[in-house]
Structure formats: structure tokens, C-alpha cells
Amino acid sequence: MICLGVLEIGLRFLRPNLALREFGFLRSSTQHHVLMSNTEYDLGRFEGRNLTVRTNEDRLRTSYDRVTFLRHKQRVVCLGDSFTFGAWVDASESYPEQLEALLRSEGITDLAVLNAGMLSYSPLLHEQLLKQTLLKYKPTVVSLMLDCTDIGDDYHYAQGLRDANGSVQFSGPKLTVPHPHLGATWRLVKPLHPAMLAPFKLLRRAASNYVPHDPLDYYKFEIPVNGVTEKDRFFIYRYPLSVTTPFFEESYTYIERIARTCARNDAKFVLIIAPRYHHWSNRESPDNWEAKTYGDDLRFQYEIFEFFQSKEETNEFRIVSLLPAFKKTTEFPLVFRSDPHWNTKGNRFVAEQLRDMLLNMRFVDAPKTD
Numbered sequence: 001m002i003c004l005g006v007l008e009i010g011l012r013f014l015r016p017n018l019a020l021r022e023f024g025f026l027r028s029s030t031q032h033h034v035l036m037s038n039t040e041y042d043l044g045r046f047e048g049r050n051l052t053v054r055t056n057e058d059r060l061r062t063s064y065d066r067v068t069f070l071r072h073k074q075r076v077v078c079l080g081d082s083f084t085f086g087a088w089v090d091a092s093e094s095y096p097e098q099l100e101a102l103l104r105s106e107g108i109t110d111l112a113v114l115n116a117g118m119l120s121y122s123p124l125l126h127e128q129l130l131k132q133t134l135l136k137y138k139p140t141v142v143s144l145m146l147d148c149t150d151i152g153d154d155y156h157y158a159q160g161l162r163d164a165n166g167s168v169q170f171s172g173p174k175l176t177v178p179h180p181h182l183g184a185t186w187r188l189v190k191p192l193h194p195a196m197l198a199p200f201k202l203l204r205r206a207a208s209n210y211v212p213h214d215p216l217d218y219y220k221f222e223i224p225v226n227g228v229t230e231k232d233r234f235f236i237y238r239y240p241l242s243v244t245t246p247f248f249e250e251s252y253t254y255i256e257r258i259a260r261t262c263a264r265n266d267a268k269f270v271l272i273i274a275p276r277y278h279h280w281s282n283r284e285s286p287d288n289w290e291a292k293t294y295g296d297d298l299r300f301q302y303e304i305f306e307f308f309q310s311k312e313e314t315n316e317f318r319i320v321s322l323l324p325a326f327k328k329t330t331e332f333p334l335v336f337r338s339d340p341h342w343n344t345k346g347n348r349f350v351a352e353q354l355r356d357m358l359l360n361m362r363f364v365d366a367p368k369t370d
Contacts, residue, residue: 017042017050025119027176029169031128032157033120035059036178046088047336054091058133061085061094062115069137072112074364076100077134077267079126079258080145081153083274084117087341091115095342098351106359107367114139122153123254130261139267141363143354144258146251146273148304151244152233154251156221223247234294237301244300248307259317268363270318272354273308277335280326284335318361325353 020042025033035041037059043051056062069075078084078096086094100113116134118125126144134142161168223230226243236244255271262269277284278294279301285291305321312319326334326349334346342350358364 029174074111075139076113076141077139080117082119084145093344095347095350102355122150124154141268142262149233241303273321275323287338
């Protein structure tokens with residue numbers, strides 16, 4: 001025991017990130033996948049940096065608790081997937097937190113911005129998160145950052161839903177039991193975990209509501225498109241709107257419901273369409289690990305912008321595309337070299353666009369000038 005104690009202290013000194021819980025999801029019957037509440041995670045090491053994630057009592061990546069957030073007069077909630085969450089950047093570098101800093105620098109001090117992004121969430125899951133959690137924060141403004149993967153994700157998540165006593169739920173337990181975390185030494189012997197935890201897994205599988213949980217199952221789905229079984233979330237790049245419109249319309253239905261929920265709760269709503277780097281640059285992210293998944297034929301990669309542009313005249317909420325701003329800028333790089341997510345500079349650029357947008361739309365009240 002003394003040796004283990006010395007080893008644990010040494011590991012925590014040499015590799016403090018090992019002392020943190022390894023980043024991972026819990027299966028949720030209401031939101032598909034969630035993080036633990038009030039937890040500090042080791043997100044991993046990426047491009048020379050160790051990154052951590054801290055959650056609040058509602059499993060959100062924010063330093064705000066509900067009480068503190070509600071003290072502010074203007075309360076902006078940012079919905080989105082990993083691009084909003086801030087994949088591979090510190091929390092302070094994510095665009096929601098940079099947006100708050102930019103707005104406050106304009107003299108808008110009684111304002112708070114909540115990062116409600118979650119990895120691989122899409123409008124179907126955003127709606128559940130909004131209704132079950134975010135309305136408690138009484139937002140005055142809600143933004144939804146839509147990524148091109150959201151259309152496929154919505155289809156995929158919808159396949160796993162079931163009707164339980166009038167409420168839509170995912171199969172399985174309400175919330176899975178988290179894997180144990182016993183410190184740095186425990187993480188060091190990770191290869192031995194399967195054998196050590198096997199008896200406990202057998203007991204859990206004996207439960208009647210056991211459902212295996214693969215946190216990356218959104219990479220493993222099949223979607224029938226125009227007589228072809230597509231197996232990735234980027235199928236919308238390969239077909240014209242005449243083929244993909246039904247999938248876009250399904251996601252749009254969820255977005256409309258989010259907008260109506262916001263309206264009923266006196267919150268202004270804006271939908272933001274985010275481009276990926278290949279929509280505006282052939283220099284960004286040259287070593288993107290995901291690039292091969294996109295396929296060689298990207299003729300229809302701009303259809304997502306065409307679809308939502310066609311909705312601008314008839315919808316009851318604002319839709320803003322960030323594509324023109326990205327095409328116009330000369331700032332480089334805005335994306336990681338080996339990953340498609342925005343780097344710190346890219347998050348800053350997005351925050352600047354949102355600051356200008358919210359002020360121009362008068363979604364936030366600027367301070368009065370003499």
C-alpha cells in the first residue's frame with residue numbers, strides 16, 4: 001500500500017492530468033449521451049496541449065451555476081455540438097466564453113453567456129436539453145450553431161427513440177453507472193481494466209434494462225439515400241437537395257420546435273449555419289484525420305446553405321450563415337492542422353461574428369451613450 005501511495009503521488013506530480021477522470025459519456029434515456037455533473041475530466045493531449053473539461057451541476061461545460069447565471073439581466077445560451085463545446089480548446093477559448101468577454105468589453109456588463117454545447121448533439125437532442133435543463137436558466141437569447149453533421153445525427157438518433165408513456169425516450173436505463181476512477185495509478189493500468197471489471201459488467205448485464213453503450217455509435221450508422229446505403233454523416237455532400245431535402249426537413253422540424261419553445265419562454269432565437277473549413281479554404285487542416293470520410297465528390301457540399309437560405313423568407317426566426325464571413329476573411333489558420341474544429345483563433349473569429357450579429361439584431365441591449 002505504501003508503494004502504491006508513493007506511485008500515486010509521483011504520477012500526480014509528473015502527469016497531473018492522469019489524476020483526473022478520463023473523458024467519457026454516460027448513456028442517457030432522455031438525451032442519448034451526457035457528461036457527469038460537477039466533474040473535472042482529462043480531455044486528452046492534442047497538438048502539444050493537455051486539455052481539461054469541467055462541468056457544472058447540469059453537466060454543462062461552464063463555470064456558471066444556475067444561481068449565478070440568473071443574477072444577470074441578459075442571459076445568452078449557446079446551443080451546438082463540439083464546435084460550440086470547444087473541442088480541443090480550453091473553456092475560456094471556446095466561442096461562447098469569448099463572446100461573453102467581447103460583449104462585456106462593449107460595456108454590457110450585466111450579461112452572461114452559457115456554453116450549452118455538447119459533443120455530437122444535433123437539433124433533436126438540443127430540444128431535449130433545452131426543455132429539460134436550459135429553461136431553468138431563463139435565457140433571454142438562444143443561439144443554435146448548426147453543423148453539417150447534424151442532419152445525419154438527427155436521423156441516427158431518431159432511429160433509437162421509443163415512446164414511453166407519451167414521452168419520447170432512448171432505450172436503456174435512465175442513466176448508466178460511470179466507470180470507476182481511482183486516481184492516476186488506476187488510469188496507468190487501463191489495459192487491465194476489462195479483466196478487473198468483468199464481474200461487475202456481468203452483474204449490470206443481468207439487469208432487464210441493460211443496453212450496451214458505445215459513445216461513438218454515431219460513426220456506425222446506416223442511412224438509405226437514393227437507393228444507396230450511406231454509412232457516414234457526410235452523405236449530404238454527395239447528393240443534391242432533390243434527394244436530401246427530406247433529411248433537412250426533419251432537422252428543420254426540430255429547429256422549429258426549439259424556436260417555438262424559446263418564443264413561449266420570452267427568449268429570442270437565432271439559427272446559425274456553420275461552414276466546415278473546406279467550404280472556404282483549401283489550405284486549412286491539411287492533416288485532418290476525418291478528411292477521407294467526406295469522400296472525393298463534394299459537388300453538393302453547399303446544399304446545406306441553399307436549403308436554409310430557402311427558409312429565410314418564410315420562417316418565424318432569424319437564420320444567419322457564417323459562410324460569407326469565413327470566405328471574406330484573410331485570417332489563417334482558423335482550424336487545427338489535424339482536426340476540423342476551430343482553433344483558439346477560429347473560436348475568436350466566430351465570437352466576433354456573433355457579437356456583431358447580436359448587437360445588430362438588437363438581441364442584446366447595448367449600453368446607452370450620451
